[in-house]
Amino acid sequence: MSTKGERTRNEIVEAAKTLFYHKGYTNTSFSDIVDKTNIRRGNINHYFKTKSDILEAVISQRIAEYKSLFSGWEIQYSDPKDRLHCFVQMVASNSSNLIRYGCPIGTLNAELGKEACDFQSNARSLFDVFINWLTQQFKQINKPRQAQARALHLLSRTEGISVIAHVYNNSDLITVEVKLLHKWIDEL
Amino acid sequence: MSTKGERTRNEIVEAAKTLFYHKGYTNTSFSDIVDKTNIRRGNINHYFKTKSDILEAVISQRIAEYKSLFSGWEIQYSDPKDRLHCFVQMVASNSSNLIRYGCPIGTLNAELGKEACDFQSNARSLFDVFINWLTQQFKQINKPRQAQARALHLLSRTEGISVIAHVYNNSDLITVEVKLLHKWIDEL
DNA sequence: GTCTATATAATGATAGAC
DNA sequence: GTCTATCATTATATAGAC
Numbered sequence: 119m120s121t122k123g124e125r126t127r128n129e130i131v132e133a134a135k136t137l138f139y140h141k142g143y144t145n146t147s148f149s150d151i152v153d154k155t156n157i158r159r160g161n162i163n164h165y166f167k168t169k170s171d172i173l174e175a176v177i178s179q180r181i182a183e184y185k186s187l188f189s190g191w192e193i194q195y196s197d198p199k200d201r202l203h204c205f206v207q208m209v210a211s212n213s214s215n216l217i218r219y220g221c222p223i224g225t226l227n228a229e230l231g232k233e234a235c236d237f238q239s240n241a242r243s244l245f246d247v248f249i250n251w252l253t254q255q256f257k258q259i260n261k262p263r264q265a266q267a268r269a270l271h272l273l274s275r276t277e278g279i280s281v282i283a284h285v286y287n288n289s290d291l292i293t294v295e296v297k298l299l300h301k302w303i304d305e306l
Numbered sequence: 307m308s309t310k311g312e313r314t315r316n317e318i319v320e321a322a323k324t325l326f327y328h329k330g331y332t333n334t335s336f337s338d339i340v341d342k343t344n345i346r347r348g349n350i351n352h353y354f355k356t357k358s359d360i361l362e363a364v365i366s367q368r369i370a371e372y373k374s375l376f377s378g379w380e381i382q383y384s385d386p387k388d389r390l391h392c393f394v395q396m397v398a399s400n401s402s403n404l405i406r407y408g409c410p411i412g413t414l415n416a417e418l419g420k421e422a423c424d425f426q427s428n429a430r431s432l433f434d435v436f437i438n439w440l441t442q443q444f445k446q447i448n449k450p451r452q453a454q455a456r457a458l459h460l461l462s463r464t465e466g467i468s469v470i471a472h473v474y475n476n477s478d479l480i481t482v483e484v485k486l487l488h489k490w491i492d493e494l
Numbered sequence: 495g496t497c498t499a500t501a502t503a504a505t506g507a508t509a510g511a512c
Numbered sequence: 513g514t515c516t517a518t519c520a521t522t523a524t525a526t527a528g529a530c
Binding site: 140141142144145218219220224225227229230231232233234235241242245249267270271273274275276277279281282284285286291294295 | 328329330332333334406407412413415416417419420421422423429430433455458459461462463464465466467469470472473474480482483
Binding site for chain 2: 495496497499502
């Protein structure tokens with residue numbers, strides 16, 4: 119059972135998570151969060167002293183979600199190739215969001231990786247979750263010494279797909295490239 | 307010969323181009339431009355009524371630069387494959403900037419493609435320059451009907467490389483992936 | 495064409511009542 | 513824990529002197 123405070127805090131994080139994704143971190147204001155929730159401004163500052171504290175909470179929340187998603191695949195599929203197919207298929211399943219807002223972790227890193235921003239390492243930790251999990255899967259297939267390189271290659275491919283799909287608001291490239299990636303996994 | 311006004315206007319555009327790339331469009335203020343140039347605030351508004359007018363000028367400037375770069379390659383190299391190798395090599399040559407700030411056109415599109423932003427189509431026109439030129443090169447090699455798909459594939463690959471290199475501030479992936487792309491071009 | 499001074503709005507953050 | 517009211521800062525943009 120969650121306390122009232124925990125529920126309020128979670129409502130803020132969920133609203134901020136969506137807003138940061140849809141509008142970007144800098145372009146999201148406290149007022150946006152107030153408008154999206156039923157929480158008044160002063161109360162937000164009761165749970166989060168600064169805006170960047172909200173960002174950290176959002177990133178932690180996303181990390182937890184992705185770890186949970188990946189754990190589920192490990193329970194559901196014993197073959198690491200099947201898990202990698204799940205990962206690639208996630209891109210296709212999520213195409214409508216990718217087209218409209220870009221990759222949630224890629225666009226966040228693009229923004230937070232710019233000059234005079236203290237949060238690049240926070241955003242990078244999201245990528246670490248992906249790379250670490252992918253590396254583990256590749257290690258279980260073959261050539262474990264190439265596992266991390268393969269993980270970086272795969273994530274690079276999916277990020278590139280997201281960029282183009284977002285720029286052109288079009289899913290055709292996703293369809294084509296996802297097929298190529300499934301084939302690439304099968305041929306490992 | 308350029309007039310004094312043209313030189314002042316150009317100084318603003320050049321400073322804004324760098325700042326938008328290094329800090330992002332939203333995070334760049336008029337004060338930043340004032341600090342980077344010897345031009346006072348009121349004078350900037352003499353040349354550009356709004357901040358978005360500066361953005362349009364910066365995008366036009368980048369479009370002109372890339373078109374000029376590509377034209378140079380067409381003069382320098384008669385084989386379209388050699389021109390494509392130039393394109394891929396540009397990623398490697400520019401790695402220090404890509405690592406620090408990401409792809410200039412990719413990160414701009416990531417930012418301007420978000421919700422409640424009126425400039426996605428402006429930013430997309432930068433990608434059009436790349437796609438159109440790449441498509442022309444692939445058409446001259448073989449299978450002209452696949453030319454645009456190949457252009458999208460190549461740009462997707464290079465954008466993905468830029469994202470990962472930027473996130474990890476590391477050029478190792480660039481080295482590896484650029485080799486793969488050179489090989490891919492040779493085998494077309 | 496260039497400048498100073500200022501208007502106006504929005505931002506992140508705080509103080510303190512209930 | 514929740515709220516209203518407000519502060520201090522910064523932003524874009526404008527007015528008008530030189």
